[in-house]
Amino acid sequence: MPIYAQNVLGLRCPVCLAREIDVVLYVDGEEYYCIKCGYTGTEAETREAYKPIRGKFKLLRTRVKSG
Amino acid sequence: MIVNILHRPVPEHYEFFRMQQEWAENLGLKTTVMATYPSLQKPEIIEYLKDWIGRGGELGIYFTELRCPEFMEKTGLEMDAVWLYATDEKRRIFELVVGEFREHFGRDPDALAGYHLDAVSLGILKELCPAVDIAVVGCFEEGVRVFHGCNHSWYLFNEGMPWNPWYPAKDNALRPAANEEDALGIVAVPHLSRDMVLAYEGRDDFWASHPGDVMRGMGYEGEECPYNLNLVDQYLAQEKYNGGFSYYNVFVGPGWITHNMNIDDPPEVAQKLHREQYEYFAELRSQGRLTDMTLTEFAKWFREHRPIEMPEVFLASDILYGSKKKYFWYKDTDMRVLVDMAQGGSIGDLRAYNARVAAFTGSDSPNLDIGIYPYLIQSQHRTGVANHAFDGARTTLEVTHGEETLDLCACRLLDADLAQNEDGYHLQVPPARLRFSDGLEVTIETGYDFLPGGRVEVTRKLAEVSRKDARVTLREYVKGSYGWTEYPEDMHGIVLRVSGESEESLTYDYRTRIIRTEAATEVAAVVPQIETELRLSSLDGPADLGEAREGHLFSPFYTLTMEKTLGAGESLKTCLSMHRTS
Structure with a gap:
């Protein structure tokens, strides 16, 4: 069975993603878990854990003038 | 566009x-x-x-x-x-x-x-x-x-x-x-x-x-x-x-x-x-x-x-992290070069297109899945400036005063001035200020000229010295390797040589040997695995000292240096060039 069929939300592990590694989370009931590291969390916890990944991008909301 | x-x-x-x-x-x-x-x-x-x-x-x-x-x-x-x-x-x-x-x-x-x-x-x-x-x-x-x-x-x-x-x-x-x-x-x-x-x-x-x-x-x-x-x-x-x-x-x-x-x-x-x-x-x-x-x-x-x-260039700025970092990319038929301003304007990636390394991919190719054009320097994959053990593939300028040596890579420079003339592109790196522990301050101005034939001329001008009579040693420093990925390749067979007052050479065997000559005109590494020779030549007359260093298995690189002891207003001018060996 394809991984994404088990995880229709398409959530990725926030710990691995912080290392620029895509690992789609598996789900067991309400709990999502990573098969590559020790991360576990609900959907809400996982989305919360994405915030620091975006937080490092200080120009995330900025139109930058080039040239 | x-x-x-x-x-x-x-x-x-x-x-x-x-x-x-x-x-x-x-x-x-x-x-x-x-x-x-x-x-x-x-x-x-x-x-x-x-x-x-x-x-x-x-x-x-x-x-x-x-x-x-x-x-x-x-x-x-x-x-x-x-x-x-x-x-x-x-x-x-x-x-x-x-x-x-x-x-x-x-x-x-x-x-x-x-x-x-x-x-x-x-x-x-x-x-x-x-x-x-x-x-x-x-x-x-x-x-x-x-x-x-x-x-x-x-x-x-x-x-x-x-x-x-x-x-x-x-x-x-x-x-x-x-x-x-x-x-x-x-x-x-x-x-x-x-x-x-x-x-x-x-x-x-x-x-x-x-x-x-x-x-x-x-x-x-x-x-x-x-x-x-x-x-x-x-x-x-x-x-x-x-x-x-x-x-x-x-x-x-x-x-x-x-x-x-x-x-x-x-x-x-x-x-x-x-x-x-x-x-x-x-x-x-x-x-x-x-x-x-x-x-x-x-x-x-x-x-x-x-x-x-x-030739073609790209002056790139970070547009996401807000680091103000800038990279300069140069490409022509002979080479691809990246200069990293945040490391004092050092070369972070170097590929010798003029070595004409052949490659195709597939199960019947000696390269198998690797289509990569090989590097001589790749500072991201191959260590770059030291922050754990030894440093790795990169260039820099070392500045020595008394017993103390400072590394230009520690100077975070956030701009670059690019100009094109009939010979090629000139990249002027902003002045870098260095301060020694005894209070002596020096300002280094670096200019790169990217020229046909796989040549990069590097000018390091000692623009200012805080004590008028002080002299410092500038050492152009090129640490190379070769490879395709982040893992080191076999360095056996690479030949290092120095030319000047004396001529010496050694064949790489991971034994940390050094060869050097005074009145140096050229130091070089011949890398037969990719049919490439990397040369560092002195321009404007011989350098005081030229040196080639072999590495060891915990630092599988070769280092080429050219140095001159200078006073205010004087320059060290070298040419980093790449050549096909066969």
Whole structure:
């Protein structure tokens, strides 16, 4: 069975993603878990854990003038 | 700026391909459609494509997404990655796909594409379709990082290639041809325009002209993604340095605007961001700042305006982290060089195209899956400045006063001044100020001249010294290696030599030996594994001392240095050059 069929939300592990590694989370009931590291969390916890990944991008909301 | 937009139909996401086409058509943007083999099995898609070419649309073939029951049944093969097949299998695939394309449309494709079309593939395709003049040939800086990031299961190694369109060489599609005779006879364009800062520091499949990739990298928030437009602007800004030329292309599979396992938000967000990129193109076009072309139109334009030997540069700024970092990229037929301003203006990546290293990929190639053009310096993969154990591949300037030596790499410089003259490009790095523990302060001004023949002249001027009579030693420092990935290769057999008052040489055996000469004119490393010689020569007379150092297995590099002791206003001038050894 394809991984994404088990995880229709398409959530990725926030710990691995912080290392620029895509690992789609598996789900067991309400709990999502990573098969590559020790991360576990609900959907809400996982989305919360994405915030620091975006937080490092200080120009995330900025139109930058080039040239 | 010239923009190419490419779309490809795939059966399982056909409605989203149509959505992409509709966006572009509604905005009046030209697209080139690249048929995939599975799409040629679907009457509904063939009907659309016939209508498309009937309306004057341009139609090519995309050779990466091959897999479907018909493909496996007819070929007995299952891999999508066409670049990794053996030559006979490649030929069989190309004959099958081109043959069916001709049956359906009664003509040859207008263009060709793949994630990677190696020299063997392009050679076969040119034989089958001699009139085709343009192909999507490789993914700039795709390799080690993407392999890591995709579960160590994405076998596409394309590092070391040009970032912008080029004329590929007959024996290595990722190397710019040296001249017409060396050229394969096709215009190559990259698969996407990549972020010239983040594709070097990280994953090229996060940071590119691909809104889905940017979502994958989390470079958006909610339904907003200024980054997509910032990247367009960054490419647009390169016109200033390249005689008015800049190029951008977008080639997003339709699977990126529907449910996608690497996107953590609903497809509607991906669709919005993708559409906004096209709307921005239309806006720029209405301002007269952008020209949309089909691939064949671009090939014609490129041949008419960009001769093979014309160098190209990219002055890249970080547009996401806010670090103010700048990288300068230079490329011509002889070399590709990256200068990292945040490390005092040091060379962070160096490839000797003039060594003409041949390569093709596939199970019958000695390179197997590695299409990468080999490096002499790759500071990201191969250590660079020391922060754990020893330093690795990089250049710098060491400045010695008394017993103390300072490293210019510790100077964070955030700007660069670029000028073009009749000889080539001149890059002036901002002055770097160094302070020794006894209070002596010096200012170093660094200038690079990028010249034909694989030569980089480096001028280090001791512009200011806080004590008038003080003299300091400037040591040009080049730490090299060779390789394709992040892992060290076998250094045995590399020959180091010094020339000057005396001549000495040694053959690399990991024994930490040093050879040196006074009145040095040249120090060099001959790397037979990639048929390349790297030389550091003294200009404006001999240097006081030239040295070549062998490394050891915990530091598998070679180090070339040239030094002079100078007073205020004096300069150390050297030339770093690359040569083919055979």
